[in-house]
Amino acid sequence: MPPSTATTSWTLKCTDLPQFDALEAEADLFRTDDKLHLRNLCNNSARCAGLTVVYTTPGHRKIVYDYSRQRVTGETIALLFHLADAVGLAERREAMRTGQRINLTEDRPVLHHVLRMPADFHFVRHDPMAGKEGGAQATDGATTLRNVHEVRERVRDFAERVRSGAYKSVKHKHFRNTIVIGTGGFKIGPQFVADALQADPAAMHGSAGRRLLFLSNMDPVDFSTVVGDLDPAETLVVVVSKTFTAPETILNARTAKTWLVQNMAVGGITENEIVGKHMIGITSNPTLCQKFGIRRENIYMLWDWVNPRFSVCSAAGLLPLSIHFSSEVLSEVLNGAHDMDKHFFHAPLGDNIPVIMGLLGVWNSTFLGYHCRAVLPYSHAMRSFPNFVQHVDMESNGKRVALDGSSLLHRSAEITLGEPGTNVQNVLMQLMHQGRPFPADFIGFMEAQQHIHLENEALSNHDELMSNFFAQPDALAYGKTLVDLIQEGIPEPLREHMVFNGNRPSSSILMTRLDAFAVGQLIAMYEHRTAVQGFIWGINSWDQFGVELGKVLATHIRSQLSASRKTGASVQGFNSSTSSLLEHFLAHGKHPEPTSTEKTL
Amino acid sequence: MPPSTATTSWTLKCTDLPQFDALEAEADLFRTDDKLHLRNLCNNSARCAGLTVVYTTPGHRKIVYDYSRQRVTGETIALLFHLADAVGLAERREAMRTGQRINLTEDRPVLHHVLRMPADFHFVRHDPMAGKEGGAQATDGATTLRNVHEVRERVRDFAERVRSGAYKSVKHKHFRNTIVIGTGGFKIGPQFVADALQADPAAMHGSAGRRLLFLSNMDPVDFSTVVGDLDPAETLVVVVSKTFTAPETILNARTAKTWLVQNMAVGGITENEIVGKHMIGITSNPTLCQKFGIRRENIYMLWDWVNPRFSVCSAAGLLPLSIHFSSEVLSEVLNGAHDMDKHFFHAPLGDNIPVIMGLLGVWNSTFLGYHCRAVLPYSHAMRSFPNFVQHVDMESNGKRVALDGSSLLHRSAEITLGEPGTNVQNVLMQLMHQGRPFPADFIGFMEAQQHIHLENEALSNHDELMSNFFAQPDALAYGKTLVDLIQEGIPEPLREHMVFNGNRPSSSILMTRLDAFAVGQLIAMYEHRTAVQGFIWGINSWDQFGVELGKVLATHIRSQLSASRKTGASVQGFNSSTSSLLEHFLAHGKHPEPTSTEKTL
DSSP: OOOBOSSOBTTOOGGGSHHHHHHHHHHHHHHHOGGGSHHHHTTOHHHHHTTEEEEEETTTEEEEEEOTTSSOOHHHHHHHHHHHHHHTHHHHHHHHHTTOOOBTTTTBOOOGGGGGSOTTOOOOSSOTTTTSTTOOOOOOHHHHHHHHHHHHHHHHHHHHHHHHTSSOOTTSOOOOEEEEEOOTHHHHHHHHHHHHHTTOHHHHHHHTTOEEEEEOOSSHHHHHHHHTTOOGGGEEEEEEOSSSOOHHHHHHHHHHHHHHHHHHOOTTOOHHHHHHHHEEEEESOHHHHHHHTOOGGGEEEOOTTOOGGGOTTSHHHHHHHHHHHOHHHHHHHHHHHHHHHHHHHHSOGGGOHHHHHHHHHHIIIIISOOOEEEEEESOGGGTTHHHHHHHHHHHHHOOSBOTTSOBOSSOOOOEEEEOOTTHHHHHTHHHHHHSSOOOEEEEEESSOSSOOOOTTOSSOHHHHHHHHHHHHHHHHHHOBOHHHHHHTTOOHHHHGGGOBOOOOOEEEEEESOOSHHHHHHHHHHHHHHHHHHHHHHTOOTTOOGGGHHHHHHHHHHHHHHHHHHHHOOOOOSSOHHHHHHHHHHHHHHTSOOOOTTOOOO | OOOBOSSOBTTOOGGGSHHHHHHHHHHHHHHHOGGGSHHHHTTOHHHHHTTEEEEEETTTEEEEEEOTTSSOOHHHHHHHHHHHHHHTHHHHHHHHHTTOOOBTTTTBOOOGGGGGSOTTOOOOSSOTTTTSTTOOOOOOHHHHHHHHHHHHHHHHHHHHHHHHTSSOOTTSOOOOEEEEEOOTHHHHHHHHHHHHHTTOHHHHHHHTTOEEEEEOOSSHHHHHHHHTTOOGGGEEEEEEOSSSOOHHHHHHHHHHHHHHHHHHOOTTOOHHHHHHHHEEEEESOHHHHHHHTOOGGGEEEOOTTOOGGGOTTSHHHHHHHHHHHOHHHHHHHHHHHHHHHHHHHHSOGGGOHHHHHHHHHHIIIIISOOOEEEEEESOGGGTTHHHHHHHHHHHHHOOSBOTTSOBOSSOOOOEEEEOOTTHHHHHTHHHHHHSSOOOEEEEEESSOSSOOOOTTOSSOHHHHHHHHHHHHHHHHHHOBOHHHHHHTTOOHHHHGGGOBOOOOOEEEEEESOOSHHHHHHHHHHHHHHHHHHHHHHTOOTTOOGGGHHHHHHHHHHHHHHHHHHHHOOOOOSSOHHHHHHHHHHHHHHTSOOOOTTOOOO
């Protein structure tokens, strides 16, 4: 594995730097000096004015990123940028942009930004480092971009044929339902986009009369719930798996295949025809995919550098979402993501939203010691966004070692949680205000996707919602003191129960409207925030060895269950607790009580 | 506020007790002694055998609660029970059971267990403490139970009339859709039950042809998404609010009323008739509810002691769920909850599942210092359970002071997160294994709600799913060492990236099947776990003052928005950051671009 490039030493550790120590000293101040309580900081207009970025894109769209309610001063921010400089953040970012193999453990580049580049975008024609001493072998940018656009063209063409009805089912029906079978990012990213645009006027127009469903869990209840009352003759099944061996995905794919075939293999229609027409594969392993029965022309490529959690702009997300909403809508998603990519890769660090977000993440986690952070979109359409961020961030940065394999001297990724809109006020706010504190990103929009304004109401429903978006950050920052409560005449025994310590940090992200373009911006913004934290921490955000061990152990259990079910083999080779649980499980299975709905597909 | 009762001093603090110090010393051992790594503890069969409870209920149902993968020894458990004894856990539990006013700040009893008692249950005929010196005034148990059953009878009767079609809409149609409007627990509890039973054969039979939807978020997108293509002439709207003033609920109720009236007030049908037939109120404030237009006979009582987060067994959950699934199914939910109530209130502490769960929560949080915990149901039907537990636990125990108002010397509630089934493996497992550790409850079932076994597959889909349920806890506990990796021949530069430290604690809960009875058991089990932690910590788990401040500030914002929208009033009275955000928001609103879908209801 190449340990370094000419531009940045990947093994340089933030904890070895004097800039790290300076930030630790700064954090100590925040722990001890009451003048640094947010109640005081937020009343300083000069300070606050410096802690907002207003990012404008063509079409009069704005992203107002206000981080004045974070526990920072201008000095703190300066120290964070010193650390970023010392670590070589700009160089690490540039290595990502130019396709160097920064995923060192898997020896791959990280190129999800290429997935959303326009075909004529001036990318990297050749690797400036290639051949130089110690230089990592980079990707040929032009070839990569051309490959991406070949798949995009095929996706566009297929999606339009499905949407127009030119591509019909074996029963000569239009395909109205699309089921995506895939785990992790193959489900979570597209699910976020689908929910976010469900009530967007342009996207609604595109999806009229169509259904898009996701099947991810190995539990047969997920299959039954998703399939529900769908007509198989109108249903397309998109199977997404890089290796085409992911157990959940392949089991669900076989179950879906059986469901399609059992319902349609009549009147001379063969299994081959059904699978050939109704099933699409998105994979890096076309051979296995064809062996499964999917036709060569219905297979779309995932390159080895496509990581599932950063794959929403690859064919994995693009194909089902284009069928559902139209290629025009998805082009806008890609344009929005590309817009944010350009901002991330080219804007100066001090005006760079994902960079500031990432540095604040490091500040809150590594220096102030918060364990969690919340994503709180005041938008019902964004209800799946917390899960998306959770997946992108926790799987990328939940790591134990630095790039060189040495143990980290600080904790890595925080726990992400979140809830949409006013719902959050009933789930998280009690604890956020009066229990253990954690920072939050509030996300709101100036315009509603759906406008409702009742007669005789002072405000539209969206204004009512947004009142909460504007109020909660200050409530968290300022809190409520004993003196306030005395002045309000609260009886003595209740007062302490009603004190809010305040000093709970948050950022506010106010965007113009939630449409396809904004969805793309949000995806890229949070993807890059995660990258920034990984770059500062010096970890590999791009691998995920931590998910493997459980899978290996599951195969031992699987063999045991199979042997016990078939031959009554006794439970062996596990510790006593696991053996005992397995025995309880198998003992019950020995006397199954078939129910009326039992079926063997 | 009565500070104490004859049986337990509510102001006694766990941190003042020598038993607390003993546990701190015990936790120090776990931090330093490698023999106490779970890898070693789990190989000790004698230890493990003592760390499982098998709870059997009539009908051959089992709950196997295996906590052998928690970082405890028999000695730790003994120390936890010493603390419980010293705090007076059994007495505090008994004070709850017998209806003493243990919600001291609000001067109310805590009686959600009464909601699921059979009518003839031998409850508390009179308060043993009433009139005694220092005794809190308890509720008259017999009267409370009679009132509960009066409402249950009315709910049953109404639900059956709706289901049979005897109660028809103003358009003389059967009511097939039920929309529940309510926030927090009024939505989260019933939503969990609805999802959990969606694929249960008995419940599916009851809900055939019916839809149950929840509307909770103030965002107009939630309303648009929920209403979707529903026929108002077949739709019943159940509005749940204790005060009938909760802003989100009342705004959504008004929006729903407008939707019903605008769609049906033709041919001489009046608004009064529509609201009278189509809207139901569940409230403590029947006066306001009637003023809204809901008929007296369509109002169901919520007593002041019904806390929304413990309300799923009150009319708030019972009415919509009985309409959807049938009263028989809901009776089973109540029976299951009552079964677990009896277990909690009467089983010896050492065999008591919610008690052990709560003590382990205290151990992990207060002594071992974990900040989060996960609920991981290996069951797609349980997908809403993590949110339910999050709400119940974090809003109850996310507190800053003890019952007497003194600041806690330890942190209170942990952050709860979770994800169903194999989905969790792609969202949380990387971080759980290799990032910051936190404990987890794995929940699995011996039987599937839906049986799928493909031909030529060794195992049923449910067995495949459960293989993961059995494997992950050991993967977390044991981890994988450098020696293991060397033996496997992993190249040196990759090894450290593939090391799993292990020692991640978890409990495994294996239940017979997920049906209505089990749903009730699970609700009560986790409600009581939260109560136990609150009792040990000496906090009031039953109030929620922490949610109020944000609501107050939102009213200031609302006034500003209203003034600015109507008269162009400038933004005043906020700090500079909030003023600036509001100005961005209002500036955009000044030039709205009406879209084709814009509507003024």
